[in-house]
Amino acid sequence: MNAVLDLDPPTRLAIAYARSDIRSAFALLLQIDNRFADILRNSREPMIAQIKMAWWREAFASAAETRPKGEPLLQALNETGGRIPLSALEALASAWEHLLGHEQFSQEAIDTHSELRAEAIFKTYATWMGSMDDMHPIGRSWAFETLRMGFPERFADCTMPSAPLPKARALRPLSILTMSVRTGSGLRLILHALTGV
Template identity: 80%
Template sequence: MTSDLVLELAPPARLAIAYAPSDVRSAFALLLQIDNRFAEILHNAREPMIAQIKMAWWREAFASAADARPKGEPLLQALNEAGDRIPLSALEALASAWEALLGSERFSQEVIDVHAELRAEGIFLTYAGWMGTVQDMRPIGRNWALDALRIAFPERVAGCIMPPAPLPKARALRPLSILTMSVRTISGPRLILHALTGI
């Protein structure tokens, strides 16, 4: 993935990427960028049907062979370069996570639970799989997804709750704990301290 695409991500996401092992860093960044693109589709959705068509385009592109994917889309080019590092199931989970929110003026607890579960699967479980960990990353992935959604769409998430989950201690999982901490009400220096020390 090019540095220009990484720079489009928010600083906390870039910090998380920096702490990922070098052999998965590009793929991890790509997952976050695809997630970010889907969030933009929801942000800009004036007509749910148009947004649904865009999501269907992405699903079709993901399912296509690399040489059959549409040209000119940097994220698809990066996906081609990633080879089979990112499983199709992760990409489909992210697409489904954002599709679950389309057409809702206010997100119900049920819809948010579905979104959070799928988004956690697409990013947190995929990363944990790369690390070979047996620790379940779903709980903090769901926490991150809900808090990130609350920040992005505050008027549509009011009242939704989710039990907090403990952060992983393993250094290999630091990128996931950085993401989770980044959407809590903490300062930038506190986030950097966590990145450095894990506390």
Template identity: 55%
Template structure:
């Protein structure tokens, strides 16, 4: 496991631990990038400064690996993943967080676009890597929305009245179901039990 994945919250570390070895480092990097971008948005006092930071990341992703800025551990970890993480996934992730740089409560259409882009970058990438051929879009959108509710309660106050989509089934998709359950406030032994058994 990537050493810097230790900076992820326990549910994300659990999801990474259940990821197939071939994709474990890449999944960890995606989750770490997502957490970094969320932190940029969370700490933004001036949206323009946050925009500049996210633009820096977009430019770094677009550069050839050898020409990327030095000294940023996440970029080094990304380079070590080779071409496992697609450029479109990185673009989606940056774009998802750029949508939320405004002040006050977020517009519903921006939140909807964010959930599509963020879910596709993380859940969609993982599903493509393992080649299960299943549609995880609905659970990925719900995960991204529920995560926002936990991460930014003052920005997203509308309650969720929609039925929750079914969790992905099967051992290979367990990392996604762990993430989905964790933002549904399933924690501790219950989440570990799900990781072990799928229930």
């Protein structure tokens, strides 16, 4: 999908390490997450942004054949054949909706946002892998750091505890995402992708 090219290189690296049968669904989740971040970033009027988010929620909840045509991400969603659970899509929408209308993000708003994004992306991926490991801690850490980097002007004095990376090879895409916001070194990230260290 061309929309993958809109994602940053570390995210594309994480997608490349995903198992082939769920790679497109994983990429789509990250693309939708990126689209929702853009809605927040470009919103001048919170009400307009809320209307856009409501449109997405309605599209997610609709049957594939009745979803609006002409939106590539919805077309891709139809092609995943239900691989992405509606609960994950709703959690992702809620994560970004929670920040609408906030000139400054409070600790509470960031905590809720990070938990919902961890639920939508990290827990969903772990479920696909059949992992019983709790991916919420690193998912929250990743969500916190990506939000801080994407919206530095809206961050107050907020903190998020770090969490250990998973060792399992099957969960390497999640550790790549998390490592990507912890290190500024591309070589360090590549080494981690190759070895898990």
